[in-house]
Amino acid sequence: MSDRRSRAGRTRPRPRPPAALAKAATGIVGFDQVTDGGLPRGRTSLVCGGPGCGKTLFAMEFLVRGASELGEPGVFVAFEETREELIANVASIGFDLPALERQGLLAIDFIRLDRSQIEEAGAYDLEGLFVRIAHAVDSVGATRVVIDTLEALFASFDDEALLRSELRRLFHWLKERRLTAVVTGERGDGHLTRYGLEEYVSDCVILLDNRVENQVSTRRLQIVKYRGSAHGSNEYPFLIDAEGISVLPVTSLGLDYPVSSERVPTGVGPLDGMLDGGGYFRGSSVLISGTAGTGKSSLAALFVDASCRRKERALYFALEESSAQVCRNMRSIGLDLHAWEKRRLLEIHAARPTVYGLEMHLVAMHKKIEAFEPRAVVIDPISSLVTAGTPTEVKSMLVRLFDYLKTRQITCLVTALTHSPGLDESAVGISSLIDSWFQVRDIEIDGERTRGLYLVKSRGMGHSNQVREFVISSSGVDLVPVAIGPSGVLTGSARLNLEAEQRSRRLAREHDIARQERALARRKRALDAQIEALRAELATAEEDVQAGISEARDVDQRLLDAQARSAQSRSASRTAHRGGRA
Amino acid sequence: MSPARSTTGKRAATASAAVSAAATDATGATRSRRSGSREYLLRLYVAGETAKSVAAFANLKRICEEHLAGRYQIEVVDLLRNPALARGDQILALPAVVRQLPPPVKKIIGDFSNAERVLVGLDIRPLAARRGRR
Numbered sequence: 001m002s003d004r005r006s007r008a009g010r011t012r013p014r015p016r017p018p019a020a021l022a023k024a025a026t027g028i029v030g031f032d033q034v035t036d037g038g039l040p041r042g043r044t045s046l047v048c049g050g051p052g053c054g055k056t057l058f059a060m061e062f063l064v065r066g067a068s069e070l071g072e073p074g075v076f077v078a079f080e081e082t083r084e085e086l087i088a089n090v091a092s093i094g095f096d097l098p099a100l101e102r103q104g105l106l107a108i109d110f111i112r113l114d115r116s117q118i119e120e121a122g123a124y125d126l127e128g129l130f131v132r133i134a135h136a137v138d139s140v141g142a143t144r145v146v147i148d149t150l151e152a153l154f155a156s157f158d159d160e161a162l163l164r165s166e167l168r169r170l171f172h173w174l175k176e177r178r179l180t181a182v183v184t185g186e187r188g189d190g191h192l193t194r195y196g197l198e199e200y201v202s203d204c205v206i207l208l209d210n211r212v213e214n215q216v217s218t219r220r221l222q223i224v225k226y227r228g229s230a231h232g233s234n235e236y237p238f239l240i241d242a243e244g245i246s247v248l249p250v251t252s253l254g255l256d257y258p259v260s261s262e263r264v265p266t267g268v269g270p271l272d273g274m275l276d277g278g279g280y281f282r283g284s285s286v287l288i289s290g291t292a293g294t295g296k297s298s299l300a301a302l303f304v305d306a307s308c309r310r311k312e313r314a315l316y317f318a319l320e321e322s323s324a325q326v327c328r329n330m331r332s333i334g335l336d337l338h339a340w341e342k343r344r345l346l347e348i349h350a351a352r353p354t355v356y357g358l359e360m361h362l363v364a365m366h367k368k369i370e371a372f373e374p375r376a377v378v379i380d381p382i383s384s385l386v387t388a389g390t391p392t393e394v395k396s397m398l399v400r401l402f403d404y405l406k407t408r409q410i411t412c413l414v415t416a417l418t419h420s421p422g423l424d425e426s427a428v429g430i431s432s433l434i435d436s437w438f439q440v441r442d443i444e445i446d447g448e449r450t451r452g453l454y455l456v457k458s459r460g461m462g463h464s465n466q467v468r469e470f471v472i473s474s475s476g477v478d479l480v481p482v483a484i485g486p487s488g489v490l491t492g493s494a495r496l497n498l499e500a501e502q503r504s505r506r507l508a509r510e511h512d513i514a515r516q517e518r519a520l521a522r523r524k525r526a527l528d529a530q531i532e533a534l535r536a537e538l539a540t541a542e543e544d545v546q547a548g549i550s551e552a553r554d555v556d557q558r559l560l561d562a563q564a565r566s567a568q569s570r571s572a573s574r575t576a577h578r579g580g581r582a
Numbered sequence: 583m584s585p586a587r588s589t590t591g592k593r594a595a596t597a598s599a600a601v602s603a604a605a606t607d608a609t610g611a612t613r614s615r616r617s618g619s620r621e622y623l624l625r626l627y628v629a630g631e632t633a634k635s636v637a638a639f640a641n642l643k644r645i646c647e648e649h650l651a652g653r654y655q656i657e658v659v660d661l662l663r664n665p666a667l668a669r670g671d672q673i674l675a676l677p678a679v680v681r682q683l684p685p686p687v688k689k690i691i692g693d694f695s696n697a698e699r700v701l702v703g704l705d706i707r708p709l710a711a712r713r714g715r716r
Contacts, residue, residue: 112672119703122641122692127629127676128661128668135665157675 027065218357237359
C-alpha cells in the first residue's frame with residue numbers, strides 16, 4: 001500500500017504550461033503512466049466495456065484513490081448496485097467505503113430505477129437527477145463524480161429523444177461545474193456503448209475488454225480517445241487482484257536499459273569456467289534449452305541456490321510443477337530450496353500457464369517482481385506458455401518481460417523444452433532475446449543415454465566451445481570434459497571405458513619402465529661388484545709388487561751393507577793407502 | 583444549486599400564486615394538520631418555480647378537483663430547497679407526483695397534461711365512471 005501511495009504521489013499533476021490539459025491522477029497503478037497523468041481534469045471520461053470487464057471497479061478505484069490518497073472527495077452515483085452491494089464488492093480489494101463516507105470524502109447515491117412503478121403523463125425532464133448529483137457533490141465538496149451505469153436510464157424512460165437531450169445537458173452541466181467525471185457504459189454491437197454515449201463524451205473514452213482466446217481470458221484496457229493529450233494507443237493488459245486494478249504499460253519500455261559487467265555465478269563451478277571463468281552477466285537473460293529430462297530445471301535450481309547463498313533474493317516461477325514438488329525434486333540433487341523459502345530469500349510461484357492469458361502472466365509476474373524485488377528470476381519452462389498463446393504472442397510477452405527485467409538489472413534464467421535434439425524452432429524464436437544460451441542434449445551411445453551440455457552463445461564474453469558431459473548426482477551437478485574417441489565424442493560408460501583403457505595402457509607402460517629400471521639397477525650392481533673385485537685384485541697386485549720391490553730393496557741394502565762391512569774390514573789398508581797418499 | 587433555477591426562477595414566480603403558496607407550505611406543519619382526514623395524499627416534487635412546475639401543479643390540482651374533490655391533499659416539495667428529499671422517493675425525473683396514500687406507493691412523472699395517464703397512474707377511477715356504475 002505504501003509504495004502504491006508514493007507512486008500515486010509521483011503522478012500527481014505537476015504545474016503545467018497553461019495550454020496543456022490539466023489532468024486528474026486516478027491513482028490506478030500504471031494507468032496514470034499510460035495517460036501521462038490521468039483523466040482530463042474537469043471533464044467527463046467514458047469507461048465502456050462488456051459485462052464483467054471491470055468498469056465499476058475502475059470507476060470506484062478512481063474515486064477511492066482520489067479521496068484517500070489525493071485529497072479529492074468524490075461522489076458515486078449508482079444505478080445498478082445498491083450502496084451496500086458496492087461496499088461489499090470492493091471490501092475484498094481493501095477499499096473501506098464506510099470509513100471514507102464517515103470522513104466526508106465519499107458519498108454514494110444509489111438511484112433505484114423501477115420501470116413498472118413509473119407512469120409517464122406529459123412532459124418531464126431529469127432535473128431530479130441533477131438535483132441529486134448536485135446535492136451529493138455539495139455534501140462532500142466533491143471534485144470527482146462517477147455515474148455507473150448511465151445507460152440504465154434508457155430502460156426506465158420511454159422518451160429516448162428527451163433522454164438524449166437531458167444526457168447532453170448532464171454532460172454539459174458536469175463540465176460547467178468542473179467535475180472530473182467518469183461515466184460507465186455497457187458495450188454494444190458495433191458501438192462502444194449500447195446507447196451511443198460516446199457521442200456525448202468527446203474528451204476521453206476508455207475501453208475495457210475481457211477477451212477469451214484459447215479458453216483463456218485476458219483483461220485489456222485501451223484508450224480509444226483522449227482529446228488534447230498524448231496517450232498510448234495500444235491495448236494494455238490489466239489485472240484485478242487484491243490491491244485493485246494494475247495496468248501494465250509494458251510497451252512503453254525502450255531499449256535504453258543500463259548494462260552491468262558484473263558477473264553472477266551460475267551455481268556450477270565448471271559452468272562458470274565455460275563462461276570465461278565468471279558466470280552470467282548481471283541483468284542478462286539466460287536460456288537453457290533441451291529435450292525432456294536433460295536437467296534444465298536442475299541448472300535453474302542451482303542458479304537460484306547460488307543466488308540465495310549470496311543473500312540475493314530469487315523468484316522462481318514454476319509453470320509445470322507445484323512449489324512443493326520443485327523443492328522435493330531439488331532435494332534429490334542436494335539442494336534445500338525450502339530452507340531458502342523460509343529465510344525469505346526465495347519465492348516459488350507455481351501457476352499453470354492456462355490459468356490465465358499471457359498478458360495476465362506478464363502482469364502477475366510484474367507485480368510479484370515489484371513486490372519481492374529479487375536479483376534473480378527463473379521461469380521454468382517458458383515453452384509451456386505456448387499453451388496460453390501463439391508463439392508470436394509468447395515472444396512479444398517475453399520481449400517485454402526481458403526488457404523489464406533488464407531495466408531492473410535482474411538476471412533472468414528461463415528454460416525451454418525442445419522436442420528435437422537440434423536447435424528447436426520454439427527456442428530459436430526467442431534466441432535473439434537471449435544473452436547466454438545453453439543447450440543440453442541427449443547423447444545416446446552403446447544403449448546408454450547421457451547428457452551433453454554446450455554453450456550456443458554468450459554475448460559479450462569469451463566462452464568455451466567444448467561439449468561437456470553433464471552429470472547429475474545426489475551431490476549436485478558436475479561438468480566433465482568429454483572424451484574424444486575414434487568415433488567422436490564419448491560420454492557415459494563409453495567415456496569410462498575409454499578412460500579405463502587409457503589407464504591400463506598407462507599402467508602397463510609404467511610397469512615396463514619400472515622393470516627396465518630394475519634391470520639397469522641390477523646390472524649396475526653386478527658391474528659395481530666386478531669393479532670392486534678388480535679393484536681388490538689390483539690392490540693385491542700392487543701389494544705383491546710393493547712387497548717384491550721392498551724385498552729387492554732389502555736385498556740390495558743387505559748387499560751394500562755387506563760390502564760396507566767387508567770394506568770396513570779392509571779399511572786399514574785402504575786408509576793407510578789413502579793416508580800415505582795424503 | 584441547479585442550473586435550472588437561474589434560468590427559470592423569475593418566470594415561474596408570476597405564473598401562479600397557488601404554487602408559491604403550496605411550495606412554501608411543503609414543510610411539516612400544514613401537512614400534519616390535514617393529512618389524517620384525507621384519503622389521497624399526493625406529494626408533488628418540483629425543482630424551483632419553473633413554468634413546468636407551475637403547469638404540473640395546476641394540472642394535478644385540476645384533475646384532483648375533478649375526481650377527488652375533498653378527498654385529497656397535495657404536498658409540494660421543492661427539491662431546490664430540500665435536495666435531500668429526492669432520495670427518499672427515488673426522484674429522478676421532474677415534475678413527479680408520488681401517491682403516498684392510499685398504499686401502494688405510485689409514481690407518475692410529467693406535467694400531468696395527459697389526465698387519463700394520471701388517473702391510471704394514481705389508480706383513480708374517474709368519478710363519471712363510478713357514477714355510471716351506480
